[in-house]
Amino acid sequence: MTLRRRVARGWLALALGAAGLAACGGDDDGAPTLVWYTNPDNGGQATLARQCSDASGGAFRITTQVLPNEADAQREQLVRRLAAKDTSIDLMSLDPPFVAEFANAGYLRPITDAADVAAFTDGVLEAPLQTASWDGQLVAPPFWANTQLLWFRRSVAEAAGVDPTAEDVTWAELIDAAASEGKRFGVQGRRYEGYMVWINALVSSAGGAIVEDPGAGAEATPALDSPAGRAAAQVVADLARSSAAPADLTTAGEEEARSTFQGDQGAFMVNWPYVYAAAQASVASGAITQETFEDIGWARYPRVDARLESAPPLGGINLAIGSFTDHPDEALAALRCLLTVEAGTQYMLESGNPAARAAVYDDPAVREAFPMADLIRDSIAAAAPRPLTPYYGDVSQSVQRSWHPARDVDPLRTPADTASFMRQVLAGERLL
Amino acid sequence: MNTTAIRSRGRSRGLSGATGDDATVTGPVRTDRARHERRLGLLLAAPSFLVMVAVTAYPLLYAVVLSLYRYRLTDPGGREFVGLRNYATVLSDPIWWGDVVTTTVITAVSVAVELVLGFAFAWVMYKVLRGRSLVRTGILIPYGIVTVVSAFVWRYAFQLDSGFINQWFGLGDFNWFGGRWSSLFVITLSEIWKTTPFISLLLLAGLVQVPHELLEAATVDGATARQRLQKVILPNMKAAIMVALLFRTLDAWRIFDNPFVMTGGANDTETLSFLAYRQNVSLVNLGAGSAVSVLLFLTVVLIAFVFIKGFRTNLGQMKGQR
Numbered sequence: 078m079t080l081r082r083r084v085a086r087g088w089l090a091l092a093l094g095a096a097g098l099a100a101c102g103g104d105d106d107g108a109p110t111l112v113w114y115t116n117p118d119n120g121g122q123a124t125l126a127r128q129c130s131d132a133s134g135g136a137f138r139i140t141t142q143v144l145p146n147e148a149d150a151q152r153e154q155l156v157r158r159l160a161a162k163d164t165s166i167d168l169m170s171l172d173p174p175f176v177a178e179f180a181n182a183g184y185l186r187p188i189t190d191a192a193d194v195a196a197f198t199d200g201v202l203e204a205p206l207q208t209a210s211w212d213g214q215l216v217a218p219p220f221w222a223n224t225q226l227l228w229f230r231r232s233v234a235e236a237a238g239v240d241p242t243a244e245d246v247t248w249a250e251l252i253d254a255a256a257s258e259g260k261r262f263g264v265q266g267r268r269y270e271g272y273m274v275w276i277n278a279l280v281s282s283a284g285g286a287i288v289e290d291p292g293a294g295a296e297a298t299p300a301l302d303s304p305a306g307r308a309a310a311q312v313v314a315d316l317a318r319s320s321a322a323p324a325d326l327t328t329a330g331e332e333e334a335r336s337t338f339q340g341d342q343g344a345f346m347v348n349w350p351y352v353y354a355a356a357q358a359s360v361a362s363g364a365i366t367q368e369t370f371e372d373i374g375w376a377r378y379p380r381v382d383a384r385l386e387s388a389p390p391l392g393g394i395n396l397a398i399g400s401f402t403d404h405p406d407e408a409l410a411a412l413r414c415l416l417t418v419e420a421g422t423q424y425m426l427e428s429g430n431p432a433a434r435a436a437v438y439d440d441p442a443v444r445e446a447f448p449m450a451d452l453i454r455d456s457i458a459a460a461a462p463r464p465l466t467p468y469y470g471d472v473s474q475s476v477q478r479s480w481h482p483a484r485d486v487d488p489l490r491t492p493a494d495t496a497s498f499m500r501q502v503l504a505g506e507r508l509l
Numbered sequence: 510m511n512t513t514a515i516r517s518r519g520r521s522r523g524l525s526g527a528t529g530d531d532a533t534v535t536g537p538v539r540t541d542r543a544r545h546e547r548r549l550g551l552l553l554a555a556p557s558f559l560v561m562v563a564v565t566a567y568p569l570l571y572a573v574v575l576s577l578y579r580y581r582l583t584d585p586g587g588r589e590f591v592g593l594r595n596y597a598t599v600l601s602d603p604i605w606w607g608d609v610v611t612t613t614v615i616t617a618v619s620v621a622v623e624l625v626l627g628f629a630f631a632w633v634m635y636k637v638l639r640g641r642s643l644v645r646t647g648i649l650i651p652y653g654i655v656t657v658v659s660a661f662v663w664r665y666a667f668q669l670d671s672g673f674i675n676q677w678f679g680l681g682d683f684n685w686f687g688g689r690w691s692s693l694f695v696i697t698l699s700e701i702w703k704t705t706p707f708i709s710l711l712l713l714a715g716l717v718q719v720p721h722e723l724l725e726a727a728t729v730d731g732a733t734a735r736q737r738l739q740k741v742i743l744p745n746m747k748a749a750i751m752v753a754l755l756f757r758t759l760d761a762w763r764i765f766d767n768p769f770v771m772t773g774g775a776n777d778t779e780t781l782s783f784l785a786y787r788q789n790v791s792l793v794n795l796g797a798g799s800a801v802s803v804l805l806f807l808t809v810v811l812i813a814f815v816f817i818k819g820f821r822t823n824l825g826q827m828k829g830q831r
Binding site: 149153156157160178179181182184267268269294295324325326327328333336337467470471474481482505506507508509 | 579582583584585587598599602604605668669670682683684686687772773774775776784787788790791792793794796797801
């Protein structure tokens with residue numbers, strides 16, 4: 078008897094718990110609550126969510142759910158939820174390379190109203206705009222955009238007699254300059270997405286592409302076995318075998334590169350603009366001196382071929398509406414509030430993440446906070462997106478696997494090997 | 510009387526004391542009490558057995574079914590039955606075999622070292638008279654730390670920018686995670702540090718079961734410490750050693766956290782579970798991923814089978830010794 082009663086009590090507790098959980102999802106005041114899955118930032122997206130909730134006049138409330146730090150992990154969580162048709166994903170902050178995969182799987186709700194399309198795309202810089210559509214439909218308008226710059230230590234560049242701000246400065250010249258001064262060139266060489274960012278920028282700068290017809294999905298043609306692919310491999314191999322290679326080249330991400338660059342050995346680095354604010358913070362915390370901070374200069378991403386303009390990396394975040402949301406109209410209304418020039422300006426100032434719209438860079442406050450505002454804008458506009466393919470994970474990981482570690486990259490062999498490996502992976506004949 | 514005689518005496522004493530309470534052994538004599546206990550045992554185990562079947566059998570069968578398809582979660586339209594082709598792809602792939610080698614190396618080295626170290630720790634915990642609980646707690650602390658946390662701690666200790674190991678040992682700019690064997694060294698070391706306490710706990714349980722009178726008899730007969738260890742203690746601990754080895758081998762074989770946190774699988778440090786994770790979770794390649802999972806499951810079954818084969822005879826030997 079007592080046992081039966083105990084069991085009954087257990088079931089009751091379970092039922093109550095479930096009811097309690099269900100209540101969490103309910104709306105107390107009638108206005109639907111939109112959940113916005115955001116990448117981690119310093120709280121800028123949460124602020125915007127609050128402001129847009131207030132501005133909606135009670136039509137909806139936006140709450141934010143923060144995704145993991147790494148882009149790969151963000152994608153994993155979103156894919157798993159969306160594959161299970163999670164209705165709680167009303168809005169999501171999406172890394173541009175994943176847009177094609179998500180849209181192709183039917184996870185993103187297309188934006189079809191012409192007025193909305195115009196409002197979300199007018200004045201958006203060229204490269205981020207390319208990542209916003211799939212199959213001729215706008216699915217993920219850019220929220221902010223990012224690019225990498227060449228960062229240099231003025232003293233080292235001067236001593237080596239090289240001008241990193243010259244239009245046609247190349248990787249080869251900079252690597253030699255760093256080596257001649259006994260200094261290091263910080264890059265992202267760990268086996269992760271950041272390494273793919275570097276390789277994609279090198280291949281694009283040399284006038285090539287990693288995949289020829291990325292839209293074809295599994296039938297896409299790998300294009301690395303080309304003069305551009307070999308030129309890119311040459312840069313990676315040259316740096317890896319030069320004395321300018323940091324000791325942690327094969328394990329370095331953005332932060333490790335920054336730490337090398339800010340240290341005694343630093344000469345050059347390619348990295349996102351956040352490093353500028355981070356260097357300021359390092360001065361404040363006493364990690365580096367004001368003198369070191371003033372020694373830091375910036376320039377356009379270096380060229381692979383002196384005759385070809387460089388194609389810098391493209392990053393950033395696009396906003397998308399989940400296909401399975403219960404509140405598509407409110408989600409669209411929220412986008413109208415989140416994707417204005419004003420919101421972009423505020424977000425850039427507050428979080429340090431560059432805007433996707435050109436107009437933001439004319440704002441005096443932005444120009445004051447970002448002395449390199451024009452450079453960032455032009456670099457974003459000229460940037461090369463990573464291949465827009467639904468099989469992006471396969472493409473990216475087969476490149477990372479074949480090109481890591483950097484010291485084993487052979488310009489004559491690696492690009493060709495990568496192309497055939499990628500072909501087999503896409504055909505399901507090889508594991509990745 | 511020599512020590513071999515002691516051992517055989519112990520064994521025969523043990524056998525004669527057996528009542529056939531091991532349900533799996535079909536003894537010639539089975540008392541009513543034994544039958545009753547057997548039934549009660551099955552009844553008590555039945556609910557958890559049912560739950561186990563419900564939560565493990567379904568996913569297992571579903572994985573087997575998935576492994577027969579070419580199926581990408583993000584490309585539901587492209588789902589296609591391919592029979593055993595995924596298995597052929599996996600088993601003919603250098604990545605799978607590279608991961609088999611990595612996993613085998615980590616398992617073999619870590620389990621071997623842990624067994625020796627674990628025995629030493631068990632001996633210390635057994636013998637120490639003063640501050641016994643302090644010593645036992647101290648030895649067990651690493652086991653209480655979450656593996657991911659310990660992996661980060663070890664990674665930061667060896668990493669170039671934040672690590673202190675290179676400074677301590679004057680290794681300059683040596684990048685531990687830049688090569689396969691140095692990475693595997695750190696991964697295995699962290700694994701050993703983390704789980705030696707577990708093995709020593711199991712061995713301690715075996716150690717306290719070694720009958721005192723046997724040890725005393727051996728001492729009286731003039732056996733040296735080494736002889737007592739080899740001829741009395743170890744043979745009487747065989748079951749405990751087997752259990753410890755089985756648990757740890759299966760555990761080590763499924764290693765995931767350390768390589769994931771420390772190297773992300775770069776430089777050929779990827780293990781089999783990591784491969785299954787990447788296929789299923791990162792690439793959402795459920796067909797090939799399920800094939801990897803099923804193969805991983807079969808290797809685990811194989812290891813368990815081999816150990817239990819050896820384990821059963823020893824259990825028979827140990828029966829009744831308490």
